[in-house]
Amino acid sequence: MKLDPAAWFDRPGIRHLLDTLDATDGACRFVGGAVRDLALGSDISDLDLSTRFVPTEVIDRLTAAGIKSVPTGLAHGTITAITSGTVVEVTTLRADLATDGRRATVAFTDDWAADASRRDFTINALYADPLTGEVSDPAGQGLADLDARRVRFIGDPLVRIAEDHLRILRFFRFYARFGQGAPDAPALAACTARANDLMALSRERIAYELMNLLGLPDPVSTLAIMIDHGIFRPVLPEITDSAPLAALILAERQANIPADSLRRLAALLPRDPLIAEKIASRLKMSLKDRKRLAQAVDPTNFGSPQAHAYRLGNTSAVDRLLIDARPADAASIATWELPRLPLGGGALIARGVPQGPLVAKTLQAIEQAWLDAGFPTGDLFDAIVAEAIARILGSA
Incomplete structure (x- = not known):
């Protein structure tokens, strides 16, 4: 199989990098997704090069050529090369010496077959000559598996x-x-x-x-x-049914809202914010994502889609509405600009509400009535304010 080298030559700085790593002498080849995806006719995102040169020589060559090098995985032979804004992972050919299920101790080699044999799947062990696009398959099964759309170790x-x-x-x-x-x-x-x-x-x-x-x-x-x-049972036993995810994906498509991994995880979880918080903590998620996951699974119904957005923010409201199979409602508030309550505590004090707890209580009552009425302005809002003040002061 031959690929069109234009797919990587179109990127700035690639020719300079390939010259630096002696591509004309066969010292480097593209590998992994850059080969697999191009062979499937898909766009390629990341570029990975395998090379016979040991990491120190890679760094020396890059430095001499004026190409920035970052030792992102030096122990495993990986150097990130940045050339004219194009980022390429350059990794020395390797063979595993020892593994423990999480990390490997490697030795550098010049054997393409040895490097291929340590990779995970046959479709990821394809290499391409960067100048001609000729694909090599040292593992011997990658091209056939790619053609059959078969994922094999x-x-x-x-x-x-x-x-x-x-x-x-x-x-x-x-x-x-x-x-x-x-x-x-x-x-x-x-x-x-x-x-x-x-x-x-x-x-x-x-x-x-x-x-x-x-x-x-x-x-x-x-x-x-x-x-x-x-x-999932050993690490995420809470995930027991894929049907809610299927319903969510359908709702995402109906609402024309892009897929979101965190939202999809929420769909797979029990509708219990405490459980979601524990799972998010277990997965070491950020505080922001933990809160969002908990909000997404909370079954509280605020009524209108606008009320959801006002109480939760647009993102969490969209999550909740899509999980609840309300795609039209989710679409209606996805980019809706959240209103602000056009009143503050000072205005209430000026209208006779005593300073202290009654101000907050009155503001809460006004906000809820304003929300229930659909965020009105003008005379209708003034009426809501007057009625809330009268009611709060009358019961004080």
């Missing part, structure tokens, strides 16, 4: 998973993105058998893979397989 799936437990979740993410038909049987069996290995991983790594999976166009059938095979 390289070699023994149990061995690959033992090397890095995160490959369990990566298998399902790649299957959801690229796979057709039933998942590869040996891979599925291995993931099922080793699901408990996920407990050894950091929750940040689990969250990263899960959110990437949920952000795909339609991961429902893959989620259903994962649930049926107990993949």
